Amino acid sequence: MMVASTHRPKTARREVELDFIRGIAILMVMDFHAPRSVLMAPFLWLGFRNFGWAGVDIFFVLSGFLVGGLLVKEWQQYRRIDSKRFLVRRGFKIWPQYYVFLLANLLTGHRTVHQLWGNLLNIQNYVGGIAHTWTLAVEEHAYLLLVALLAFAARFQITIRHIFFSVGAACAVIVAWRFLLASRGVNTFTRTDTRVDGILYGLLLAVLYHHAPPVFARLQRLRYLWIAVVLAALAGLRLAPPEPWWSGPLSFCFADAAGVALLLLLYRHQAGRDRPALYRLVAWIGLYSYGIYLWHVSVIGFIAAIARRLPPPAALAMDCAAPALFGVAVGVAATKLVESPMLRLRERIFPRRVDSPVESPGDSPGDSPSAPAGDAGR
Numbered sequence: 001m002m003v004a005s006t007h008r009p010k011t012a013r014r015e016v017e018l019d020f021i022r023g024i025a026i027l028m029v030m031d032f033h034a035p036r037s038v039l040m041a042p043f044l045w046l047g048f049r050n051f052g053w054a055g056v057d058i059f060f061v062l063s064g065f066l067v068g069g070l071l072v073k074e075w076q077q078y079r080r081i082d083s084k085r086f087l088v089r090r091g092f093k094i095w096p097q098y099y100v101f102l103l104a105n106l107l108t109g110h111r112t113v114h115q116l117w118g119n120l121l122n123i124q125n126y127v128g129g130i131a132h133t134w135t136l137a138v139e140e141h142a143y144l145l146l147v148a149l150l151a152f153a154a155r156f157q158i159t160i161r162h163i164f165f166s167v168g169a170a171c172a173v174i175v176a177w178r179f180l181l182a183s184r185g186v187n188t189f190t191r192t193d194t195r196v197d198g199i200l201y202g203l204l205l206a207v208l209y210h211h212a213p214p215v216f217a218r219l220q221r222l223r224y225l226w227i228a229v230v231l232a233a234l235a236g237l238r239l240a241p242p243e244p245w246w247s248g249p250l251s252f253c254f255a256d257a258a259g260v261a262l263l264l265l266l267y268r269h270q271a272g273r274d275r276p277a278l279y280r281l282v283a284w285i286g287l288y289s290y291g292i293y294l295w296h297v298s299v300i301g302f303i304a305a306i307a308r309r310l311p312p313p314a315a316l317a318m319d320c321a322a323p324a325l326f327g328v329a330v331g332v333a334a335t336k337l338v339e340s341p342m343l344r345l346r347e348r349i350f351p352r353r354v355d356s357p358v359e360s361p362g363d364s365p366g367d368s369p370s371a372p373a374g375d376a377g378r
Contacts, residue, residue, distance in 0.1 A: 064202020296327030
């Protein structure tokens with residue numbers, strides 16, 4: 001529902017704990033996509049080679065928590081959703097770098113317009129396109145779903161309690177639907193209707209965070225439970241039976257559970273707290289996770305071509321280390337050159353409507369990962 005109101009800029013905040021979770025997720029995905037011809041790579045990387053894809057489920061849960069949290073906070077404060085402003089702001093965040101990425105693929109001859117028509121319409125997860133971008137289509141569809149859901153709730157004065165239980169029921173239906181399709185041989189890996197539940201779990205956490213803070217805090221105090229969930233999910237991802245009708249849908253449940261558990265376990269902000277250098281490094285990588293995710297696959301072929309011209313020891317080192325280093329470098333550069341200027345423009349034209357201690361990825365491109373929440377952000 002669109003509303004006419006006077007908007008004043010809100011103070012942007014950046015939560016380093018959330019960047020740290022993003023950093024974990026993008027490192028898992030990069031490890032999964034790393035060259036598999038190098039036997040030593042699993043030892044030099046993080047050991048997530050067989051199920052590093054689960055990093056996208058962590059992103060999904062976090063996205064539902066962050067982006068859904070902004071909508072929930074706006075609905076809580078105004079009892080309305082400014083749909084146009086929200087979607088325009090998400091477009092400024094996602095589309096500039098995404099379409100520059102597609103244009104680069106066209107100009108370099110890696111893809112044709114015919115091959116990219118699904119990407120251009122954000123339906124690549126159903127019709128094909130650049131393989132790893134299916135997750136962006138799921139998120140785009142989820143944003144539309146969340147806006148429609150909360151605008152509907154505001155229009156008909158549905159209580160947040162009913163929204164919570166309705167979303168929970170929808171998650172159960174999606175899981176059952178996923179198992180049904182998989183049992184019939186349908187690939188459920190990239191479809192919005194079989195993977196959007198991860199984002200909805202994040203939305204459920206956002207509802208608790210904003211509308212029932214004591215409940216959210218009590219859940220966070222169950223640290224040993226969430227540690228056990230993470231360990232059980234990792235074991236499940238490794239040991240799930242090989243049958244496609246079971247291992248795929250079940251593995252997605254494990255991955256989503258790990259995302260929920262990591263968020264509840266790690267999101268414990270303490271302003272001014274000193275953090276180890278490795279923590280800050282992972283958080284810094286997480287700060288640029290969207291750009292890294294988009295571009296990191298693009299450097300693998302280039303690195304392999306260089307490695308083939310090097311002596312074996314140098315080629316091995318190049319194959320193991322260079323994809324990560326170059327992937328991060330290209331992602332950071334693209335973020336600074338394309339995304340950050342567009343976000344500054346966005347804040348001038350379409351300033352945020354609500355201020356929330358939970359910010360969405362990339363909403364503040366100039367922040368230092370170590371800045372405490374509440375500091376003026378990007």
